[in-house]
Amino acid sequence: AREKLQSLAEVPAITRDGMNLKLAANISSLKELEAALENGAQGVGLFRTEFLYMDRNHFPSEEEQYEVYRKVAEKLHGKPLIIRTLDIGGDKQLDYYEMPAEENPFLGFRAIRFSLERKDLFKIQLRAILRAAVYGDVKIMYPLITSVDEIREANQVLAEAERELREEGLPYKSGIPTGVMIEVPAAVAIADLLAEEVSFFSIGTNDLVQFTLAVDRMNEQISHLYEPYHPAILRMLRTVAAAAKSKGISVSVCGELAGDMAALPIWLGLGIQELSLSAQSILPVKECLLRTKASDSRKLVDELFRCSTAQQIRELTESFLADSA
Numbered sequence: 418a419r420e421k422l423q424s425l426a427e428v429p430a431i432t433r434d435g436m437n438l439k440l441a442a443n444i445s446s447l448k449e450l451e452a453a454l455e456n457g458a459q460g461v462g463l464f465r466t467e468f469l470y471m472d473r474n475h476f477p478s479e480e481e482q483y484e485v486y487r488k489v490a491e492k493l494h495g496k497p498l499i500i501r502t503l504d505i506g507g508d509k510q511l512d513y514y515e516m517p518a519e520e521n522p523f524l525g526f527r528a529i530r531f532s533l534e535r536k537d538l539f540k541i542q543l544r545a546i547l548r549a550a551v552y553g554d555v556k557i558m559y560p561l562i563t564s565v566d567e568i569r570e571a572n573q574v575l576a577e578a579e580r581e582l583r584e585e586g587l588p589y590k591s592g593i594p595t596g597v598m599i600e601v602p603a604a605v606a607i608a609d610l611l612a613e614e615v616s617f618f619s620i621g622t623n624d625l626v627q628f629t630l631a632v633d634r635m636n637e638q639i640s641h642l643y644e645p646y647h648p649a650i651l652r653m654l655r656t657v658a659a660a661a662k663s664k665g666i667s668v669s670v671c672g673e674l675a676g677d678m679a680a681l682p683i684w685l686g687l688g689i690q691e692l693s694l695s696a697q698s699i700l701p702v703k704e705c706l707l708r709t710k711a712s713d714s715r716k717l718v719d720e721l722f723r724c725s726t727a728q729q730i731r732e733l734t735e736s737f738l739a740d741s742a
C-alpha cells in the first residue's frame with residue numbers, strides 16, 4: 418500500500434471530473450522540504466520560519482537567513498515558495514529573548530505584532546527574503562493579520578528593505594507578491610477589504626478554530642470543544658473563499674484541517690484552489706482527490722450548510738468519503 422501511494426507522487430492532483438487542486442507543503446526546515454518533494458509537493462505553501470529563530474542562541478543574521486531561504490528556493494526549481502514572516506510568541510518562545518509574561522499568550526504579543534514592534538528584526542528578515550527571491554518564485558506571507566493597517570505598515574517596512582538593498586547594490590527581486598494568513602475572525606469579517614491589499618490568502622485553521630470557538634488549542638481539558646467541523650467554521654471558510662473569488666486573488670488552506678480527508682469535499686465545493694499540507698499528508702489526500710468529483714462536492718457543501726451541528730456535518734462528510742472509496 419505504501420508503494421502504491423508513493424507511485425502517486427508524480428500523478429497530477431485532479432478530481433475525477435477534472436478540477437485541479439494544488440497540493441503544496443508546509444515545512445519548517447530544509448530537511449522537511451526533501452520529504453515534501455519526494456511526496457510530489459507542487460511547491461511550499463507555508464514555510465514556518467520560527468524554527469530558524471528557535472534553533473539557536475541569538476537572532477539569526479540576514480546572511481544566516483538568506484542562506485536557508487536561498488537553498489529552499491533553489492531546491493524547489495521554480496515551484497512557488499511562500500515564506501511566512503516570523504510567528505513567534507503564543508506557544509513558541511525564544512531562549513535568548515525575554516518575552517513579557519502574558520495572561521493569554523495566543524492573544525498577545527506574537528506574529529506580525531512582534532514584527533511591527535521590532536521593525537529592526539523584521540527588516541532583517543525581509544531583506545533576507547528579498548535577496549533569496551532572486552533564486553525562485555518567492556512570496557511573502559504575514560501571520561495573524563487583523564487589520565488593513567497592519568498590512569500597510571508591514572509593506573512599508575518591505576519597501577524600506579527594498580530601498581536599502583537597491584542603494585547598497587545588492588541583488589534582490591523587487592515587487593514580490595505579498596499575502597496574509599486568515600486566522601483571526603476579524604480577518605474573515607473584513608476579508609473583502611484585506612483582499613484589496615494582497616495577492617493571496619492562506620487560511621490558518623489551527624488558529625482560526627481556536628479564536629472562533631474561543632477554545633485554546635493547547636488546553637487538553639477543553640480539546641473536545643476544538644471542533645473544526647463547527648458550522649461557524651464552515652461559514653467562515655465560505656466568506657473567505659467568496660471574498661477571494663470576487664476580488665480575483667487566490668486562496669489556500671494551510672492549517673491541519675487541510676490534511677483531513679473528510680474536509681476535502683469542503684475545499685472542492687467552496688472553490689479553494691490550493692492546500693498546503695505536512696509532507697506525510699500529501700499523498701493520502703491526493704489518493705482521495707483522485708476518487709472525488711468536484712460536482713458531487715458542491716452538492717455536499719450545499720447540504721452541509723443546512724446542518725446545524727458539527728456532528729451532522731461530520732457524519733455527512735464521512736459518509737461522502739466512504740461512498741467515494
Ligand code: PEP
Nearest residue numbers: 600621622623624671672
Ligand atoms: C494555523 O494557525 O492554522 C497555521 C497554519 O499556523 P500555525 O499552526 O503555525 O499557528
Ligand code: MG
Nearest residue numbers: 600621623624
Ligand atoms: Mg497560526
